[in-house]
Amino acid sequence: xxxxxxxxxxxxxxxxxxxxxxxxxxxxxxxxxxxxxxxxxxxxxxxxxxxxxxxxxxxxxxxxxxxxxxxxxxxxxxxxxxxxxxxxxxxxxxxxxxxxxxxxxxxxxxxxxxxxxxxxxxxxxxxxxxxxxxxxxxxxxxxxxxxxxxxxxxxxxxxxxxxxxxxxxxxxxxxxxxxxxxxxxxxxxxxxxxxxxxxxxxxxxxxxxxxxxxxxxxxxxxxxxxxxxxxxxxxxxxxxxxxxxxxxxxxxxxxxxxxxxxxxxxxxxxxxxxxxxxxxxxxxxxxxxxxxxxxxxxxxxxxxxxxxxxxxxxxxxxxxxxxxxxxxxxxxx
Amino acid sequence: xxxxxxxxxxxxxxxxxxxxxxxxxxxxxxxxxxxxxxxxxxxxxxxxxxxxxxxxxxxxxxxxxxxxxxxxxxxxxxxxxxxxxxxxxxxxxxxxxxxxxxxxxxxxxxxxxxxxxxxxxxxxxxxxxxxxxxxxxxxxxxxxxxxxxxxxxxxxxxxxxxxxxxxxxxxxxxxxxxxxxxxxxxxxxxxxxxxxxxxxxxxxxxxxxxxxxxxxxxxxxxxxxxxxxxxxxxxxxxxxxxxxxxxxxxxxxxxxxxxxxxxxxxxxxxxxxxxxxxxxxxxxxxxxxxxxxxxxxxxxxxxxxxxxxxxxxxxxxxxxxxxxxxxxxxxxxxxxxxxxxxxxxxxxxxxxxxxxxxxxxxxxxxxxxxxxxxxxxxxxxxxxxxxxxxxxxxxxxxxxxxxxxxxxxxxxxxxxxxxxxxxxxxxxxxxxxxxx
Numbered sequence: 001x002x003x004x005x006x007x008x009x010x011x012x013x014x015x016x017x018x019x020x021x022x023x024x025x026x027x028x029x030x031x032x033x034x035x036x037x038x039x040x041x042x043x044x045x046x047x048x049x050x051x052x053x054x055x056x057x058x059x060x061x062x063x064x065x066x067x068x069x070x071x072x073x074x075x076x077x078x079x080x081x082x083x084x085x086x087x088x089x090x091x092x093x094x095x096x097x098x099x100x101x102x103x104x105x106x107x108x109x110x111x112x113x114x115x116x117x118x119x120x121x122x123x124x125x126x127x128x129x130x131x132x133x134x135x136x137x138x139x140x141x142x143x144x145x146x147x148x149x150x151x152x153x154x155x156x157x158x159x160x161x162x163x164x165x166x167x168x169x170x171x172x173x174x175x176x177x178x179x180x181x182x183x184x185x186x187x188x189x190x191x192x193x194x195x196x197x198x199x200x201x202x203x204x205x206x207x208x209x210x211x212x213x214x215x216x217x218x219x220x221x222x223x224x225x226x227x228x229x230x231x232x233x234x235x236x237x238x239x240x241x242x243x244x245x246x247x248x249x250x251x252x253x254x255x256x257x258x259x260x261x262x263x264x265x266x267x268x269x270x271x272x273x274x275x276x277x278x279x280x281x282x283x284x285x286x287x288x289x290x291x292x293x294x295x296x297x298x299x300x301x302x303x304x305x306x307x308x309x310x311x312x313x314x315x316x317x318x319x320x321x322x323x324x325x326x327x328x329x330x331x332x333x
Numbered sequence: 334x335x336x337x338x339x340x341x342x343x344x345x346x347x348x349x350x351x352x353x354x355x356x357x358x359x360x361x362x363x364x365x366x367x368x369x370x371x372x373x374x375x376x377x378x379x380x381x382x383x384x385x386x387x388x389x390x391x392x393x394x395x396x397x398x399x400x401x402x403x404x405x406x407x408x409x410x411x412x413x414x415x416x417x418x419x420x421x422x423x424x425x426x427x428x429x430x431x432x433x434x435x436x437x438x439x440x441x442x443x444x445x446x447x448x449x450x451x452x453x454x455x456x457x458x459x460x461x462x463x464x465x466x467x468x469x470x471x472x473x474x475x476x477x478x479x480x481x482x483x484x485x486x487x488x489x490x491x492x493x494x495x496x497x498x499x500x501x502x503x504x505x506x507x508x509x510x511x512x513x514x515x516x517x518x519x520x521x522x523x524x525x526x527x528x529x530x531x532x533x534x535x536x537x538x539x540x541x542x543x544x545x546x547x548x549x550x551x552x553x554x555x556x557x558x559x560x561x562x563x564x565x566x567x568x569x570x571x572x573x574x575x576x577x578x579x580x581x582x583x584x585x586x587x588x589x590x591x592x593x594x595x596x597x598x599x600x601x602x603x604x605x606x607x608x609x610x611x612x613x614x615x616x617x618x619x620x621x622x623x624x625x626x627x628x629x630x631x632x633x634x635x636x637x638x639x640x641x642x643x644x645x646x647x648x649x650x651x652x653x654x655x656x657x658x659x660x661x662x663x664x665x666x667x668x669x670x671x672x673x674x675x676x677x678x679x680x681x682x683x684x685x686x687x688x689x690x691x692x693x694x695x696x697x698x699x700x701x702x703x704x705x706x707x708x709x710x711x712x713x714x715x716x717x718x719x720x721x722x723x724x725x726x727x728x729x730x731x732x733x734x735x736x737x738x739x740x741x742x743x744x745x746x747x748x749x750x751x752x753x754x755x756x757x758x759x760x761x762x763x764x765x766x767x768x769x
Contacts, residue, residue: 046447047443047444047446047448048443050395050396050399050439050442050443051436051439051440051443053403053439054432054435054436054439056403057402057403057406058432058436060406060407061406061425061428061431061432064409064410064417064421064428065421065422065425065426065428065429066422066425068417068418068421068422069418071410071414071417071418071421072410072414072415072417073414074410075407075411075414076410076411076414076727076728079411079727079735082407082411083411083735083738086403086404086408087738087739089400089403089404090400090401090404090742090746091742093396093397093399093400094396094397094400094746094749096396097392097393097396097397098749098753100392101389101392101393101753101757102753102756103756103757103760143728147730150728150729151729296421296422296498297422297498299498299499300422300425300498300500303426303429303501304425304426304429304500307426307430307432307433308429310433311429311430311432311433311436314433314436314437315433315436315437315440318441319436319440321440321444322440322443322444325444325448325452326443326447326451
């Protein structure tokens with residue numbers, strides 16, 4: 001039962017990366033393309049962004065109901081980067097909506113746009129930093145140590161920052177791939193194909209940076225990948241996907257690019273799950289919080305599972321209808 | 334300011350901010366549904382314009398409500414990790430259902446806002462209904478989780494650990510029903526009067542049909558809600574009297590236990606001397622309201638050790654303010670219902686429109702006061718009778734700074750939202766003027 005809940009948690013997190021990530025990436029992409037993408041991004045995101053962000057709320061709820069020590073430990077040790085993520089979420093969500101609904105006027109729109117863009121960047125970066133902190137294992141539960149050791153060191157390090165950079169590029173790349181599919185104008189397609197290629201190169205570079213900084217911080221990430229067969233398979237598949245992405249980007253095969261980009265991202269996320277499993281949060285004294293040690297009592301898990309399964313049965317058809325109406329239906333509104 | 338106070342204030346600011354947006358996001362879809370339904374029935378384009386004008390406001394309120402709600406789901410753990418570690422598995426069930434309800438709400442709202450030309454009329458209309466129903470369900474789930482903090486159930490507390498957890502019993506705790514109906518009705522009343530008040534002042538300036546229709550729809554909801562609210566409040570108070578006698582005593586600054594206790598209206602509580610000055614006292618009424626019998630015994634604060642008293646003056650003032658506003662809005666509701674029956678052209682009456690305008694913020698002030706009553710009135714407990722708020726505080730120092738940051742962000746956001754609304758209204762006015 002615990003495994004089933006963990007799998008659902010993983011699916012929610014993956015969907016948040018794929019859907020919510022593209023939404024964060026939209027802001028970053030606007031920043032990279034100096035606003036050239038803003039019309040397309042806004043059209044693509046507006047009807048779905050709020051629904052996409054509910055995945056994060058589900059992740060949080062599953063954690064505090066099903067694995068309460070994970071929730072409390074992470075939010076205590078990584079209080080600062082999480083707070084920065086939250087401030088970013090408030091600012092980008094509000095600015096995006098204000099830009100969409102406020103009356104047409106140059107100056108306010110420009111302000112909303114830059115808040116949306118920069119806060120998308122900052123939010124994604126610190127989300128990556130937070131994930132880095134969870135992976136690295138520098139979280140300390142010895143509260144007699146100083147402020148720096150407990151509240152700064154777990155996330156203020158090269159590895160976590162590399163994770164931040166990696167996530168920024170990954171999300172921008174996803175958004176870029178989705179954006180190409182949203183436009184029919186030759187000029188835009190060219191521009192985003194070019195940006196897509198740069199981002200793909202940057203993605204490989206920052207991926208390498210993540211592995212390198214892990215070694216520097218004394219965390220054998222590559223070794224862990226190498227010694228877990230599922231992670232290794234994911235790693236290989238994600239690597240194999242790279243040339244295909246490049247080729248299909250060049251050929252402007254937008255559907256294939258979308259599918260492969262989503263596949264590659266899924267492999268990265270699933271590969272990460274596989275090396276973590278069954279550890280949920282690494283602690284510096286080796287007393288890692290595992291799936292079993294953090295799990296809530298059986299009857300709680302059962303109720304959570306029922307709520308999640310019923311929830312999924314209700315949500316997915318609705319979600320499908322939302323996407324069918326706005327994403328695969330090219331009637332102009 | 335100490336860490337503990339800062340953490341409590343940050344939680345209060347975050348909740349107080351979120352509640353306003355959540356209420357509007359929950360109630361407005363119902364108004365929009367009625368406007369759209371009227372449009373489909375009467376083919377009067379004004380109703381369509383109204384639904385679309387409201388929709389823009391709702392999109393803004395809903396988005397800010399959604400992001401501030403997301404923040405709250407983290408803040409609970411960032412500020413009160415010990416509480417969440419113990420309480421999460423017990424009271425988490427309504428949150429997991431709320432996840433689904435909110436998901437449906439967000440999806441249906443997306444379809445409704447952007448689907449005018451993509452969905453057929455009937456589907457579009459009922460999508461609006463789904464938003465409304467899912468919103469109210471989300472509200473009830475969250476309130477039920479809060480009610481558990483006031484009436485903890487569904488577990489045994491053994492040596493500082495919860496055992497035999499029963500999440501279903503926790504969700505349907507003794508306070509969930511009273512708190513839910515009281516809050517949902519409050520949301521309809523506050524939002525209805527706020528919408529009616531804004532359209533009333535606009536109608537005073539410019540007699541447009543769209544404002545008349547807006548006032549009719551919003552007041553229909555608000556007046557019924559305002560009339561139900563005293564009954565709901567009576568049930569809520571009786572529930573508090575049964576479950577949290579110390580909280581009830583703080584509402585009324587009722588220090589000494591006694592039969593035939595007086596209802597204290599207004600006044601300044603003097604905690605040191607255990608008395609209330611300058612108050613109106615109606616003998617026997619507190620006993621009657623709390624227990625349905627003029628002679629019933631009502632426990633005073635003296636029954637409890639002083640370190641388990643909630644802060645009496647804040648609870649007392651907030652409660653008095655909430656009740657006073659509730660009564661005033663109920664009176665407005667009666668005037669509206671009688672007026673609709675007796676007078677034909679009463680939207681021409683200046684005094685009535687002015688009265689409505691004055692009532693614009695009142696419902697929301699009452700909601701804030703009501704949450705202060707619930708939350709401050711539960712202190713020093715975070716889980717009533719089980720865990721003290723101060724024992725669940727995060728060990729992280731420097732919460733003052735996070736409190737200042739969060740407050741500044743929310744204050745700024747509040748100003749921007751008000752400014753945006755005034756711009757929307759100006760645009761609506763000028764659109765109609767150029768049409769005339």
